[in-house]
Amino acid sequence: MLHYVIKRLGTMVLTLAFISVIVFVVIQLPPGDIVTSTLERMEASGMQASDEYVQNLRARYNLDKPLYLQYLNWIFNFVQGDLGYSYIYSKPVNELVWERLGYTLLITISAVIFTWVVAVPFGIYSAVRQYSIGDYFVTVVALVGLATPNFLLALLVMFFAWEWFGISIGGLYSMEFRDQSFSIPKLFDLLSRLWIPGSVVGMGGTAVTMRILRANLLDELNKPYVVTARAKGVKPIKLIFKYPLRIAINPFISTLGLLLPTLISGEAIVSMVLNLPTTGRMLLQALLAQDMYLAGSFLMLLAILTVVGMLISDLVLAWSDPRIRYE
Amino acid sequence: MMTDNILEIRNLGVRFQTDTGVTNALNDVNFDVPRGKVTAIVGESGSGKSVTANCIMRLLQPPGKIVSGSIQFNPSRTEPFDIVAIRDRDPRIYELHGGLISMVFQEPMTALSPVHRVGNQVSEAILCHRDVSKEGAMAEARDMLRRVGIPNIDTRIEMYPFEFSGGMRQRVVIAMALVCNPEVLICDEPTTALDVTIQAEILTLIKDLQAELSNSIIFITHDIGIVAQIADYVVVMYQGRVLEIGTVRQVLKDPLHPYTKGLLAAIPGNVPKNVRLSTIATAVGDADITTPFPLKSVGDGRLVSLP
Numbered sequence: 001m002l003h004y005v006i007k008r009l010g011t012m013v014l015t016l017a018f019i020s021v022i023v024f025v026v027i028q029l030p031p032g033d034i035v036t037s038t039l040e041r042m043e044a045s046g047m048q049a050s051d052e053y054v055q056n057l058r059a060r061y062n063l064d065k066p067l068y069l070q071y072l073n074w075i076f077n078f079v080q081g082d083l084g085y086s087y088i089y090s091k092p093v094n095e096l097v098w099e100r101l102g103y104t105l106l107i108t109i110s111a112v113i114f115t116w117v118v119a120v121p122f123g124i125y126s127a128v129r130q131y132s133i134g135d136y137f138v139t140v141v142a143l144v145g146l147a148t149p150n151f152l153l154a155l156l157v158m159f160f161a162w163e164w165f166g167i168s169i170g171g172l173y174s175m176e177f178r179d180q181s182f183s184i185p186k187l188f189d190l191l192s193r194l195w196i197p198g199s200v201v202g203m204g205g206t207a208v209t210m211r212i213l214r215a216n217l218l219d220e221l222n223k224p225y226v227v228t229a230r231a232k233g234v235k236p237i238k239l240i241f242k243y244p245l246r247i248a249i250n251p252f253i254s255t256l257g258l259l260l261p262t263l264i265s266g267e268a269i270v271s272m273v274l275n276l277p278t279t280g281r282m283l284l285q286a287l288l289a290q291d292m293y294l295a296g297s298f299l300m301l302l303a304i305l306t307v308v309g310m311l312i313s314d315l316v317l318a319w320s321d322p323r324i325r326y327e
Numbered sequence: 328m329m330t331d332n333i334l335e336i337r338n339l340g341v342r343f344q345t346d347t348g349v350t351n352a353l354n355d356v357n358f359d360v361p362r363g364k365v366t367a368i369v370g371e372s373g374s375g376k377s378v379t380a381n382c383i384m385r386l387l388q389p390p391g392k393i394v395s396g397s398i399q400f401n402p403s404r405t406e407p408f409d410i411v412a413i414r415d416r417d418p419r420i421y422e423l424h425g426g427l428i429s430m431v432f433q434e435p436m437t438a439l440s441p442v443h444r445v446g447n448q449v450s451e452a453i454l455c456h457r458d459v460s461k462e463g464a465m466a467e468a469r470d471m472l473r474r475v476g477i478p479n480i481d482t483r484i485e486m487y488p489f490e491f492s493g494g495m496r497q498r499v500v501i502a503m504a505l506v507c508n509p510e511v512l513i514c515d516e517p518t519t520a521l522d523v524t525i526q527a528e529i530l531t532l533i534k535d536l537q538a539e540l541s542n543s544i545i546f547i548t549h550d551i552g553i554v555a556q557i558a559d560y561v562v563v564m565y566q567g568r569v570l571e572i573g574t575v576r577q578v579l580k581d582p583l584h585p586y587t588k589g590l591l592a593a594i595p596g597n598v599p600k601n602v603r604l605s606t607i608a609t610a611v612g613d614a615d616i617t618t619p620f621p622l623k624s625v626g627d628g629r630l631v632s633l634p
Contacts, residue, residue: 222388223437224432224434224437224438225437225438225439225440225441227386227432227438228430228432228438228439228440228500228503229440229448229451230386230424231384231386231424231425231429231430231432232424232425232429232451232452232455232503232504233421233422233423233424233425233426233452233455233456234424234451234455235421235455242443243440246440246442246443247441247442320442321441321442322441322442322487322489323441323442323487323489
C-alpha cells in the first residue's frame with residue numbers, strides 16, 4: 001500500500017509539472033501581453049507612450065526576457081508560495097485568490113455532497129424497483145435535471161425565491177452579515193445558504209450519477225455472488241448495501257476527482273448569475289486582460305486541486321476495493 | 328411423525344413469460360428427496376434441473392414464476408411446511424436460506440464477493456442464523472474452513488477470494504453452505520467449472536462431509552460418471568419433465584425410458600472400443616420421448632414416464 005501511495009505521489013508531481021508548462025503556454029498564446037493591452041487603453045484615452053516608457057514597462061514585468069526564463073521565474077516563485085503580481089488589481093495575487101478559491105472549493109464540495117446524497121438513494125431505488133412507476137418517475141426527473149443548464153436553474157431558483165418567499169438568494173451571505181467580519185453566526189448563515197449554489201451546480205451531475213448507479217447496480221444485482229449471499233440468508237436491505245452496492249459504487253469513487261473540473265467550470269457561470277465571490281468571474285477577467293500571474297495562478301491552483309482530488313479518489317478506491325490494492 | 332422424505336415435490340410447474348413468448352420450464356414435476364441420502368438430478372442443459380433447485384430455495388427470479396404444485400418440506404428441526412405456499416416476506420424464507428437448505432453453485436469463480444474477506448463471508452452465514460458474537464462466528468467459520476481442507480487457515484481466512492484457486496474457492500463455498508449444518512444441501516453442478524483432478528477432490532469432500540453430517544443432498548449434474556460415484560437415487564429430467572426415477576443401480580444398469588437409454592449410450596466408455604459413440608438423439612432413435620406421459624410405478628419403487 002505504501003509503495004502504491006509513493007508511486008501515485010510521484011506521478012502526481014510529474015503531472016503537475018507538465019500542466020504548469022501547458023498553463024504557461026496557453027496564457028501566452030493570445031497575441032499581445034499586458035503591456036500592449038495597457039498601451040491600447042492609454043491610446044484610447046488619447047495618451048502617447050514613449051518607446052522608453054514601453055521598454056521600462058516590459059522590463060518591470062520581466063517581459064523582455066526569453067519565454068523559458070519567464071516560465072522558470074514564474075514556476076520557481078510559485079512553488080515557494082509567491083504567486084506573482086496582478087496587473088489589473090495592482091495587488092499581489094496571494095491577496096486575491098485564496099478567499100475566492102476557498103469559496104469555490106466550498107461550493108464544489110457542497111455540490112458533490114448534494115449529488116451523492118440525492119443520487120445514491122434514488123439510484124438504488126430505481127435499480128431495485130426496475131420498471132416500476134417510481135423508477136419511471138425518478139428517471140423522468142433525472143432527465144429533466146440533466147437537460148436543464150445550471151445557469152438557467154440558478155435564474156429560476158432566484159426568481160421563485162424572490163416571487164414566493166421574498167428573499168434574495170444572490171451572494172453567499174444574507175444582507176445583515178455581508179459587511180461583518182467572520183463569526184460563528186456568519187458561518188451558520190453561510191452554511192444555510194450554501195445548499196442553493198451547491199444544488200444548482202450539482203444538479204446535472206446528480207442526474208448522471210443516478211442513471212449510472214442504476215445501470216451499474218442492475219448489472220451487479222443478479223451476479224452469482226449476490227445470489228450466493230441471498231442463499232445463505234442475508235436479508236434484502238443488508239444484501240444490497242453490503243454486496244452489489246459496494247461494487248457498483250466503485251466507478252464513482254474513481255471519478256470523484258474528475259468531477260472537480262466539471263463542477264468548477266459549471267460553477268463559473270452559476271456564480272456570475274448568483275453573484276458569488278468565487279474564482280469564476282475573476283479568472284475570466286484575468287484571462288481577458290492577459291493578467292498573466294493572476295490567470296496562471298488560478299489555473300495552476302485549480303489543476304492542483306483536481307490532481308489532488310484524483311489522488312484522494314484513487315486512494316479511497318484502493319481502500320475500498322482489494323483487487324486494486326493488491327495489483 | 329416424521330416421513331422418510333425430507334422433500335416431496337408434487338406437480339411443480341414453472342413458467343417464464345418474456346416479450347418473446349412463454350416457456351414452460353417445468354411441467355408437472357414430481358419426485359421425492361429421501362432423508363439422509365444423495366439424490367442426483369441428471370439431464371441436459373435446459374432440462375429444468377437448476378430451475379427445480381431454485382424453486383426449492385425460493386430463489387426463482389422473474390420472469391420465472393411457479394404456476395402450480397407444492398414442495399412439502401419436512402425438516403426435523405422445525406414444523407413441516409410447503410415451500411411454494413409461503414409468502415415472499417415470510418421469516419421462514421430466511422431460515423430456509425442457508426439455515427435449513429443450502430446451495431453450492433456451479434461457478435466458484437463468481438459465487439464469492441470479490442471485495443469481502445473469506446472469513447467474513449463464511450461467518451456471515453452463521454450470523455444470519457444464530458445469535459452469536461462476531462468472534463464466535465469467526466471461530467466456527469475457521470473450524471468449518473479447516474474441515475473442508477483449507478490449509479494455512481490463519482492467513483487464508485484473512486484473504487480475498489481472488490487470491491484462491493478455483494478448487495479452494497469451491498471449498499470455501501461448501502464451507503459457507505455447511506457452516507449452519509443445513510438439513511438439505513443442493514449442489515448445482517459444483518464440479519463443472521473445475522478441472523478433472525480437482526473435481527475428484529471436491530466430490531470426495533462432499534461425500535465425506537455427507538457421511539459425517541448425514542444431511543440430505545440434491546446433486547445436480549449432467550455427468551453420469553459423477554452420478555455413479557456419489558448418488559443413491561437418480562431423477563432423470565428432460566424438457567422440464569421427470570422421465571425416470573429409481574436407485575442409482577436400477578437406473579444406470581437397467582434404464583427403462585428410451586431417453587435414459589440414449590443418455591447412457593452417449594457416454595464414452597459405455598460402448599466397446601472402435602464403436603462410434605452415438606449422440607443422445609441417434610441412440611433414442613424413433614422412440615417417443617416428447618409425449619408427457621404421467622409417471623407410473625413399475626415395481627421396486629421405480630417410476631417411469633411411459634404409456
